[in-house]
Amino acid sequence: MENKKNYSIIFIGIFNVLLFIAMITYICVYAYTNKIEMMDNGYNAHQQLLKSQNIRGNIYSRDGEILARTVTDDEGEEVREYPFGKVFSHVVGFATNGKSGIEKFSNYYLINTSLSLANKVKAHENEEKYMGDSVYTTLDAGLQQTAYEALAAHKGAVIVTEVKTGKVLCMVSKPDFDPNEITKIWDELTEDEDNTQLLNRATQGLYPPGSTFKIVTALEYYRENGDSYRDFSFNCTGKFKSGDNVINCYHGENHGSLDFTKAFAKSCNSAFASMSLDFNRSKFESTLNGLMFGQELPWEFGYSKSTAICNDELPEGDMMQLAIGQGTTLVSPLHLNMITMAIANNGTLMEPYLVDSIQSDDGKVIKKYDPSKYKDILDEDEARFLQEQMKEVVEVGTASKLKGLSYTSAGKTGSAEFKDSTSDSHAWFTGFAPCEDPEIAVTIIVENAGSGGEYAVPIAKRIYDTYFDAE
DSSP: OHHHHHHHHHHHHHHHHHHHHHHHHHHHHHHHHTHHHHHHOTTOTHHHHHHHHEEOOOEEOTTSOEEEEEEEOTTSOEEEEOTTGGGGHHHHOOSSSSOOHHHHHTHHHHHSOOOOHHHHHHHHHTTOOEEOOEEEESOOHHHHHHHHHHHTTSOEEEEEEETTTOBEEEEEEESOOOGGGHHHHHHHHHHOTTOOTTOOHHHHOOBOOGGGGHHHHHHHHHHHHGGGGGGOOEEEOSEEEETTEEEEOGGGOOOEEEOHHHHHHTTOHHHHHHHHTTSOHHHHHHHHHHTTTTSOOSOSSOOOOOBOOOOTTSOHHHHHHHHTTOTTOBBOHHHHHHHHHHHHTTTEEEOOBSEEEEEOTTSOEEEEOOOOEEEESSOHHHHHHHHHHHHHHHHTSTTGGGTTSSSOOEEEEEEEEOSTTSOOEEEEEEEEEOSSSOOEEEEEEETTOOOHHHHTHHHHHHHHHHHHHHO
């Protein structure tokens, strides 16, 4: 009896020891695999300790320009300085009054240091703080400055990406703010509910896509009809009526006799509204899902989900509105740029990213972010079909201001109405260049400006000019 009792005690003891070891192992593994999230937690006092020991690291553009650094003011206090002021305000973000942008995304590395022991000893002997690790971004200072100036006083957004890598070269949002003044203007920015200066319109803004959505509608038509799209014909009188539903072309323009390519190039609302009535609703819904509408995007920063609804219950009038990017359809510039990237990259979407590497102050690479394929959202044949359609928009259509330059380009314009019973519209352009071997994708929205061809395309031209002149 005594032996059985002893065995029970031993068994319970061993079980408790194993349970304790398992718990400790779990805690250690969790702490290691989630060290960045734990460090960035606002309740973690260790950040203050690191701040007392380390100087917050710098943030650089891909061409070596300093986008953020820590300096000492006249009172001997450390302050965060942003040499470009408002130009990178949303994408780089700020590090006081909370954090945003790259400052938030890379906070763990910026507040830590990976200096060699010898350099730490040297700093300690000089009674200096250790320099934190620096962030090298994918952003191009020249492109960013060009896009910022081109957008001028308009509200809107610009995003430029490398189609083969996913690197984000430029991200501008207006209205903006000066991160150097963030502490002074914080109350002004946050107390007024109508103030949207902190909103990154490139990733969080949602807009009716207007005629840029005809890229999606054209894809669906091709998927359902294949090469017989060449047999498509439509006579545009400036409007299309089905039952009680009427779709007007932009400013009531009469496009006359059209084949498919010309209908796309001229951005004929009537033709696209007409073709949508014959779509298989289930197939179109599948296409929308495959293009990530209502889905998660491969993007590690904050963003808003796009919406485009198609089902058997959708009224005919709403189906026609969907086909031309109006009604309840909403998209972010980021999402539209991803679709454009995939078209330019023969159907393959690379995950867009902003941080290229983390390096110590003495030049050691701590972490490298490499290009990563997300998935094929189109097959190669579909991508080439859309490439050809978008080339014609420049050659004979609404983006003709990009024709005859030292480089070739392709794209789609949009003039997206956003108020009922008015002619107010946002100006869109999304496209890529060069056509022969696409390198960059550019997406632009200019709020309440009017025609995409008149207001967004010239901005794209300035961006392309800067990019290709720098090569």
